[in-house]
C-alpha cells in the first residue's frame with residue numbers, strides 16, 4: 428500500500444534518514460568517550476499529509492499496521508510511540524503541529540542493531556521540519572529524536588544513533604565526543620566500503636552483561652579518581668586496578684585512543700588494523716564476544732580484500748562490521764558466509780543490501 432491507498436490522497440511532503448553502523452568506539456559512550464559511526468545505504472522514508480479529522484493517523488508499510496491517536500493523553504506503544512514522541516516534543520518546544528497522516532516505509536532491518544529506530548525518528552522530524560518550515564537544525568533533530576526514544580519509546584539510549592542518522596551519510600563517518608557533543612564529519616577511509624554481516628546468533632544476556640560492564644566501568648573510574656574512564660589516556664594508569672576492572676578499563680582507554688588515532692587521519696589499512704585490535708580488546712579485555720562472532724570476525728580478517736573486522740554493537744551475539752576494498756563487499760560476503768555457515772551458523776549479509784527482496 429502507498430500513501431494514497433492508505434489515506435485517499437497524495438502526501439504533502441516526504442523525507443528520509445539512514446540507519447547506521449558503528450565502525451570504532453564500542454562500549455565507550457557510557458564512559459563519556461568517543462564513537463565513530465557511519466550511515467548505511469538502507470533508509471527510512473516518512474511521508475506526511477494533513478489529517479482531515481482531529482486525529483493523527485500513522486501507518487507502517489513494513490508492519491502493515493495503522494494506529495490512530497485521538498486522545499493525546501493516551502500515549503501509544505509500539506512503532507507509533509517513536510512518531511508520537513517526535514510530534515509531542517516539538518509541541519512542548521512551542522511548535523504547533525496539526526493532526527497528521529504519517530506513512531512509513533523502510534529498508535533498514537528492524538531490531539538488527541542498525542538503528543531502524545533512529546532512522547524512523549530522524550526521518551519523521553525531517554519531514555515535519557519540511558512540512559511546517561520549522562527552524563530546527565540537524566543537531567536539534569538528533570536531540571529531539573533521542574528524547575523521543577527515551578521519553579516515549581522507553582529506551583535509555585545515548586545520542587550516537589540519532590547523531591549518526593542525522594549528520595552522517597554513506598560516504599562520511601561521524602566522529603562524536605559523547606561528553607561534549609563535539610563532532611567532525613570525515614570521509615570514509617580511501618577506496619574502502621562497509622560490509623555488515625549478522626552472526627545469526629541472537630543477542631542474549633545483553634542487558635545483564637551490559638549493566639555489569641557499566642557498573643565495572645563506574646567502579647574503575649571511582650578507584651582511579653576520575654569522573655569517567657574517558658579521562659584516562661595513559662593505559663598504564665589502569666595497572667593499579669584489580670581484575671577484572673583492569674581489563675575493562677584497558678579496553679575503554681585503548682578503544683578511545685583508537686578512535687582518536689583515526690581523527691588524525693589514517694589509511695584504510697591502518698583503520699582496518701584498529702578495527703582488528705578493537706575486536707581483540709572486546710573479546711579478551713571486555714569479554715563481550717561469543718564464539719560465533721569470534722569465528723565470523725576471524726574468517727573476515729583472513730579474507731583477501733578485508734582491511735579489518737570486528738563485532739559491532741553491544742556484543743553477546745549480533746553483527747560484525749568490516750572495512751573492505753571498494754566494490755568487493757558482495758564477493759567477500761559470499762566467500763565468508765560460505766565458510767562461516769559451514770560450521771552450522773546462520774549468518775546473513777545486512778550491508779550492502781542485496782536488493783529489494785530483503786528490504787526490512
Ligand code: ADP
Nearest residue numbers: 487489505506533537538539540541542543544
Ligand atoms: P534497531 O534500532 O536496532 O533496529 P530497536 O529495537 O531500537 O532496533 O528499534 C526497532 C523498533 O523501531 C521496531 O520494533 C519498531 O517499533 C520501530 N521501527 C523502526 N522502523 C520501523 C518501521 N519502518 N515501521 C514501523 N516501526 C519501525
Ligand code: MG
Nearest residue numbers: 542543544545
Ligand atoms: Mg534502536
